Amino acid sequence: MNDTIDYARYDRIRPIRWTGEALELLDQRKLPFTTEYVACTGSDEVAAAIHALVVRGAPAIGIAAAWGVVLAARDVDAADGIAAAALLAPAMQRLNAARPTAVNLAWALARMRTALEAAGDDWRERLASEAQAIADEDLAANRRMGELGASLIAPGSGVLTHCNTGSLATAGFGTALGVIRAGVAQGRVGRVYADETRPWNQGSRLTVWELQQDGIDATLIADAAASHLLRNGEVEWVVVGADRICANGDVANKIGTYQLAISARFHGKKFMVVAPSSTVDMATPSGDHIEIEERDPGELLGVGGNRTVAEGVQAWNPVFDVTPAALIDAIVTEQGIVEQPDEAKMRALFGAH
Numbered sequence: 001m002n003d004t005i006d007y008a009r010y011d012r013i014r015p016i017r018w019t020g021e022a023l024e025l026l027d028q029r030k031l032p033f034t035t036e037y038v039a040c041t042g043s044d045e046v047a048a049a050i051h052a053l054v055v056r057g058a059p060a061i062g063i064a065a066a067w068g069v070v071l072a073a074r075d076v077d078a079a080d081g082i083a084a085a086a087l088l089a090p091a092m093q094r095l096n097a098a099r100p101t102a103v104n105l106a107w108a109l110a111r112m113r114t115a116l117e118a119a120g121d122d123w124r125e126r127l128a129s130e131a132q133a134i135a136d137e138d139l140a141a142n143r144r145m146g147e148l149g150a151s152l153i154a155p156g157s158g159v160l161t162h163c164n165t166g167s168l169a170t171a172g173f174g175t176a177l178g179v180i181r182a183g184v185a186q187g188r189v190g191r192v193y194a195d196e197t198r199p200w201n202q203g204s205r206l207t208v209w210e211l212q213q214d215g216i217d218a219t220l221i222a223d224a225a226a227s228h229l230l231r232n233g234e235v236e237w238v239v240v241g242a243d244r245i246c247a248n249g250d251v252a253n254k255i256g257t258y259q260l261a262i263s264a265r266f267h268g269k270k271f272m273v274v275a276p277s278s279t280v281d282m283a284t285p286s287g288d289h290i291e292i293e294e295r296d297p298g299e300l301l302g303v304g305g306n307r308t309v310a311e312g313v314q315a316w317n318p319v320f321d322v323t324p325a326a327l328i329d330a331i332v333t334e335q336g337i338v339e340q341p342d343e344a345k346m347r348a349l350f351g352a353h
């Protein structure tokens with residue numbers, strides 16, 4: 001662990017709290033001006049919270065779903081894990097259906113099912129310890145990725161990030177934001193820019209607020225200003241998270257990531273994707289096979305509950321896109337870095353499906 005980083009200072013923001021009785025989720029729809037937790041006592045409440053973006057961020061939704069399975073177990077009476085897995089399957093399917101693009105949701109549920117099927121009459125305890133392990137491992141992975149990703153950044157560099165990939169989106173410290181936090185602590189990151197990330201504004205509502213809690217100055221830009229910024233020389237790296245990394249290195253991430261990658265390459269800037277191995281999906285061959293979530297077009301028709309678009313106007317609201325591996329300079333995971341990713345390099349680190 002890098003001794004220049006005081007990790008405790010980044011643990012103040014806790015989007016997911018397991019009380020032993022309920023799963024408390026920080027309602028990210030209300031940040032940054034209102035800090036309010038939603039208490040879930042059943043798995044369907046967790047599924048609804050994931051779908052409504054009360055909790056969001058690929059790793060965080062996997063962690064929330066894992067605790068959702070623990071909640072569902074309360075309603076099940078079974079002699080062993082295999083019997084419990086059969087009874088819990090419908091609730092787990094409803095959790096899995098909450099959002100389609102981030103593989104972490106399905107990955108976490110598959111891990112909980114595996115733990116169940118290996119358990120005896122202690123299956124309830126095994127479920128709770130597996131959910132806790134998923135969260136603990138994510139936090140450790142983020143801290144490791146922070147060190148690995150920061151090591152690629154030359155001292156005094158400028159970084160542009162997209163969406164929110166911090167403590168709000170993970171078990172803590174963050175993925176791309178973890179690299180930024182580590183890079184700032186080590187003097188490698190000198191300037192931080194965050195774009196708004198329309199239409200849900202994860203950047204303007206969450207990322208710049210998170211960094212402000214750390215005492216890290218970040219400059220907010222409009223999404224449309226990103227190419228102009230990349231052209232003017234203030235930024236050396238674009239650093240983003242991921243929702244699903246395919247076997248060939250293609251990456252699904254928040255809408256707008258793809259055009260950032262195109263602009264970065266055009267302007268000779270580096271493009272880094274930071275995500276734990278729970279986001280790597282070697283069973284999906286390429287980005288063409290990823291289901292891209294489309295949300296309510298109404299998210300485009302106003303801001304903060306105030307309508308800004310004339311009645312009757314149509315809108316299309318895909319909330320992820322796919323960046324081809326050819327536009328990515330480095331994929332940073334806790335298992336290692338894949339530079340200029342391709343299928344052979346992905347397979348060398350993560351194995352074949």
Ligand SMILES: CSC[C@H]1O[C@H](OP(=O)(O)O)[C@H](O)[C@@H]1O
Pocket residue numbers: 056057058059162163164165166169170175176202240241242243253254255319
């Ligand atoms: C470490 S979060 C990864 C990923 O999740 C976000 O999507 P959303 O806010 O819709 O859950 C965004 O794509 C982040 O890059």
